[in-house]
Amino acid sequence: MDSKEYIASGILELYVAGALSEQENEQVHAMMQQYPEVKQEVLSIEAAIVGLTAATDHRKTTIPFSSIQEKLQLSENDTKETPVIPIKPKPSLFSYVGWAAAIVFAAGLVFTMMLKNDVESQIEIVRAEREALKEQIYQANSDLTAANELLNVLRTKDIISVPLGGQAVSPDSYAKVYWDKSANNVYLDLQGLPVPPPGKVYQVWSLKLDPLTPTSLGVIEDFTTDTDKVFDLQNVNESEAFGITLEPAGGSESPTMEQLYTLGVVASNP
Amino acid sequence: MELEILIEQFQNKDAKAFESLYEMYNESIFGVINTIVKNDDIAAEVLQDVFIKAWNKSDAYTAKKGRFFTWLLNIARNAAIDKVRSKSFKNAQQNQDIDFFVHSIESNDNLEQKINAIGIKKYIGKLAEKCKQLIDLIYFKGFTQKETAETLEIPLGTVKTRNRNCISELRKALEV
Structure with missing residues (x-):
């Protein structure tokens, strides 16, 4: 820095x-x-x-x-303390042992202090890691809640599952529609669609087959930013099939059939 | 440079150097103590104790640990907090109307004799509530960065940047 x-x-x-x-x-x-x-x-x-x-x-x-x-009894001229003259005792074996013990003790003390500092900085690191992990757990928990909610929806008894297969423009594409008729909702699993090019969006259509009448269910605006690629839209139609086309941003009035990515028919007897 | 020499002389028990440092800082230290004990007489008593302690423990100070002023501040806050917690204090305590350093400055009639008095009163007058809280905790109460963040429920980094902004206004007012 x-x-x-x-x-x-x-x-x-x-x-x-x-x-x-x-x-x-x-x-x-x-x-x-x-x-x-x-x-x-x-x-x-x-x-x-x-x-x-x-x-x-x-x-x-x-x-x-x-x-x-x-209070301190300092005089104006008091600049230095009077030096104390040290009394030198005769060195004895005992005093040497004493010094040696003191040095060992001091060394031990220094070592302990170093150890303590080390442990303290480790604690700091562990604390920071713990905070990060907490954040991750929180994130994972909310992801799990979202996944469980989705699973509950898909497991509902009356849900109609419609697989959509890839069409001429993109044979490898696929998608799934889960239609909750009683709640007028469709859940779309668009994992199998490629990322739309810039300026284009996917538009979802509900289709009547005879005669062919498409009704737009909506445009998937946030395809690229959505991580699980699961979207939900309203559907009040008596749909007989579902299709997904690639349209200019904002969507179109009627589907561009040349850009039909996936299509699937609702099983006639749900 | 001069300050460093003064401090060194002070540590060598030079009474003249001690006096210079006292003149430099005693008002600040008194102000901080009084913000905590909220009683002039008790603050005066603590102030003397603080400088006596600094003299007796002058060896304990090293520039590596921080500024000399900061060292004095720490001694002062600790002594003031000890005083507030002591039994004798609870009996003598008077309820004066200075909850805050802000009020002390705003109600300070003797400020006019001091340099930059107008600047500082103006600064305090338009000081944001956020700054008041921060300055009170950080400079007067001696909270650490972490304690401040926890008390105000703001991120650690915000304490730093927000406080810098608050102090830069002060520096403009004082022209330092």
Whole structure:
């Protein structure tokens, strides 16, 4: 990330607030060392926050520094603590053992700390993964609900299933119509149709055979974006057959028979 | 650069450097403490404790961990929160009308003596509600980015970008 993006991310404002994690603080510090403009930005933000917080101080007079000095018993000239002269005891075997033990202990402590930091960052990662998985489960659950709903519809006793076969213009195409007569609904499974070229849409027709009278049931607008390619349309007609044609966007008044992709007749005795 | 030298001298127990830092930050620190304890006398007491603690624990500060001002802010918030939770506080507590840093600034009669007073009052006057909440949590209450996101029920990244927008308005007002 370059320094401009870094500044624009808003991380520096949180840095001044102390709202970041220890690792992030160290990262910002490193960026400040590397990029003078990052450092300058931090100084400006800090000045703004110092100004803002200072404006909430409504006292007429502040507490003089001397009162704190008194409490600490500092004198004006007190710049350094008096150095303490260390007393050197005679080294004994016992003290060496003591030091050795201390070093081992310290090393153990450092190791434990490193382990702890490591575990902490692992926990962070696992947490993020868990969130992602939750999201996936949620997604999968809603997909499953949709699939179950569909399955329930298809299993309804009175549903009429009509297979549509490929026609001259596209012999490999196929489709299925599930007609729920009592609810005046048709469900179309269009998995077996090719993606329509740009500017074209599929239009679904209900047909009477003698004489041949097509009635449009509707246009499939969102064919490409729909993932399961299952659509539902209203059908109040006494259909004897169903056909699907390729039409210019928006659909046509009557079917373009040269572009008839699939056709299927409703079994005469449902 | 000068600030870094001051801090170093302060850590070497230089009383003069300590005084300079006190002058730089005591109003800010008082303001933050008072936003939490909401009582001038108690805030004054906590303020002194904070600077005494900073002096005694000056070794604990390193630039790697963050800004010196931020370090002071942390000590101050913790001390103020401890105070609010203490028993003595509950007895002495007065109900003053400063729920918010916003009210402190708007009702601040002594602000006129300070630099940029007009700018900051103007800024506060037209500050969006979203910004007020964010600034209160992040700068005065010391919430982390995560806690802020959870409290306001907004995504983590939004905390960052929204807060930057709020602060950039402040910087315009203060010309920094």
